[in-house]
Amino acid sequence: MKAAGHAAALIRVEGLHKQYETDAGPQPVLRGVDLRIDAGEFIAVMGPSGSGKSTFMNILGCLDVPTSGRYLLDGHDTSRMSADQLAQLRNRFIGFVFQGFNLLPRATLLDNVALPMLYAGRPTQERAARAQELLARVGLERYGQYLPSRISGGQQQRVAIARSLANRPKLLLADEPTGNLDTATSHDIMQLIGALNREEGTTVVLVTHETDIAHFAKRIIHFVDGKVDSDEEVGIAGQHAP
Amino acid sequence: MLANMLREAWRAMAANKLRTFLTMLGLVIGVGAVVLMLAIGQGAQTLVKEAVATMGSNLFIVLSGGTTTGGARSGSGTAPTLTLSDAQAIEELPSVAAVAPTQNGTAQLVYGASNWNSSVIGVTPSYLLVREWRLVRGQPFTDTDVRTVARVAIIGQTVARELFGSEDPVDKTIRIRNSPYVVMGVLGAKGQSFDGRDQDDTVLIPFSTAQRKLYGTSFPDSVRFMMVKAVSEDAMDRTEEGITTLLRERHRIPPGGENDFTVRNLSAAADVQAQTTRVMSIMLGAVASISLVVGGIGIMNIMLVSVTERTREIGIRMAIGARQRDILLQFLLESVIVSVVGCLIGVVLGVGGAALVSQTTEMMVVVTGAAILLSFAVAAAVGIFFGFYPARKAAGLKPIEALRYQ
Known part of the structure; x- marks a missing residue:
């Protein structure tokens, strides 16, 4: 167990197992993961293909449920929640940034950014104002009425980040956010995510297989064969304190 | 919320106009047929009713008895009784x-x-x-x-x-x-x-x-x-x-x-006539309704394809917080809009067809508001009924599987 009890644990994972049923029998992917992540941390999860890091992320994001073990998100035990309760948890607590951007192709950038607020039941005026504000935050305020297909990959990922922030989530999950981007753009995106972590205290968990990307984080966790292989602080002094 | 959902449904339908149109076509034809057939049936009923009304209502005729001449009986009304x-x-x-x-x-x-x-x-x-x-x-x-x-x-x-x-x-x-x-x-x-x-x-x-x-x-x-x-x-x-x-x-x-006399109820004879035309118009309507059901099956078919095609979109929506009923409502709304718009076009076609029939043939056609309302209600019900299964299928998807879908 790292980090003593003085900071609030945003995420507690205890004895997490996940196995998939296949024709060749049960296929274990996670074999007992214990982890604690405090509010405000910036974590990179690394590991080879098949190490279970993506499955772990999906469980953290409440998109998938573990076969056994407990996952507490901000004190909520997710193992007892219904599909709709998990949906609400994702909506209020978690922002997602995907490798493939995952914007809705037929909706304008503004509508894409506003969508989580729509599902949260925010009033129209507020949605429009905040979506505009978020687009401005990622430097795309002039493209609100564009469709995603008209802007570049890097810009699309910025919109996805803006969307993930819509409901002021405590946890930002980024699954290979730079996987489809060139190096310069990747670094821009990472700067943006790093700034969110520093300035707003948003907890960030990032999955990547690129070492330079991982080093934007302050703590790197390595997965091997469904278990945590190493867990180390890499933060540069001065970047820690907000 | 609803305005947004309507806008999204519109976008989804506008993205594939030909398909949306073809999906509607089944219901358009179905509703048009129902409206036209009911109009023809109603026309026949009106004709009978008018004929009955000109005869006078609540009528009996009373006839004197028949004469018998050498064992051969004449009909009623021949003897001065x-x-x-x-x-x-x-x-x-x-x-x-x-x-x-x-x-x-x-x-x-x-x-x-x-x-x-x-x-x-x-x-x-x-x-x-x-x-x-x-x-x-x-x-x-x-x-x-x-x-x-x-x-x-x-x-x-x-x-x-x-x-x-x-x-x-x-x-x-x-x-x-x-x-x-x-x-x-x-x-x-x-x-x-x-x-x-x-x-x-x-x-x-x-x-x-x-x-x-x-x-x-x-x-x-x-x-x-x-x-x-x-x-x-x-x-x-x-x-x-x-x-x-x-x-x-x-x-x-x-x-x-x-x-030595006969009393006949004329209204009874008229009732039989009215009954016959009523049965005829019910049968016309029933046959036309079958095409409504066929149209509904067409909607279900396309909606199922649409759900499969948009699995990834459903996954994205679920990831950012759409609940099952949000997804259900979204797809249900699409099929209801398709049916209601198809129904409106069908009503216009049916009324136009009725006008054409009454102009080009001797047939009497009467389009009633009730017939239009009825076919409208049936079409909306068909849309909800046949849209529900695909919508539920969409809402029941697992977020992670939907997101991974290529």
Whole structure:
């Protein structure tokens, strides 16, 4: 167990197992993961293909449920929640940034950014104002009425980040956010995510297989064969304190 | 929220216009067919109803009995068993509104250089009440005319046209079988009866005049045929019983003896006609409804394809917080919009088709608001019913599997 009890644990994972049923029998992917992540941390999860890091992320994001073990998100035990309760948890607590951007192709950038607020039941005026504000935050305020297909990959990922922030989530999950981007753009995106972590205290968990990307984080966790292989602080002094 | 969902549904449909249109087409044709078929059925019913109405409502006819000559029985109305006083007695019954004895026949009519053959009916003034028939010009004759056996006449529209052309017939004198009759009035148009006779091709003269002067009879004051109008539809059974009992008493027929008269309920015959057309219009509607169901299946088919195609979109929505019912509502809304728009187009087509049919054929078509409302409701129900399964399938997807879908 790292980090003593003085900071609030945003995420507690205890004895997490996940196995998939296949024709060749049960296929274990996670074999007992214990982890604690405090509010405000910036974590990179690394590991080879098949190490279970993506499955772990999906469980953290409440998109998938573990076969056994407990996952507490901000004190909520997710193992007892219904599909709709998990949906609400994702909506209020978690922002997602995907490798493939995952914007809705037929909706304008503004509508894409506003969508989580729509599902949260925010009033129209507020949605429009905040979506505009978020687009401005990622430097795309002039493209609100564009469709995603008209802007570049890097810009699309910025919109996805803006969307993930819509409901002021405590946890930002980024699954290979730079996987489809060139190096310069990747670094821009990472700067943006790093700034969110520093300035707003948003907890960030990032999955990547690129070492330079991982080093934007302050703590790197390595997965091997469904278990945590190493867990180390890499933060540069001065970047820690907000 | 709803405005947004409508906008998104619109976007989804606009993204694939041809497919949306083809999906709608099934319902468009279905609703159009239902509206048109119901209009045709309603038209037939209206025709029957109008024919029944021109005959007069709540009617009985009472016929005198048949004669038996050397063992050969003649039909009803050949023996002089009913009299004018029978008619008056029937009129006294509380459930009877009016009684009209008639003496039927045809005669040659002459006015100036024109001549015409028409049915000339001897009637009492109550005949107009019984048949619910109004005059458009002149005056009806009165009981006094009947009593004095006056040579006066009221003529129908066809007779007026054939004899007088554009001239005003009132107060002119026509000759019926060479005797002069003064035309007192002209009847309003009634059109065809439901067995196809021209009801306007007729001349009405006082009953007594017909019997004594025009046709002649060896039994003065006998009546072979009379029409009886009951006060209401509810009073029909009571009236039929009342007439039968009264006439049996007056004719001193012992219990078990056969009636020397016949009472027929004319409304019953009309009811059978109305029933037939009603069944016909129900069947037309039912056959057309099958195409509605087929249209609904078309919607379900396309919605299932659409759900599969948009699995990834569903995954994204779920990841950012859409609940199952948000997804369900989104897809349900799409199928409902498709059905409702398809239905609107169908109604327009159906109404247009009905107009076309009534212009190009002799058929009578009547589009009713109820028919439109009904097909609209059915179409909306079809959309919800057949849209529900695909929508539920979409809502039941697991977020992670939907997100991974390529």
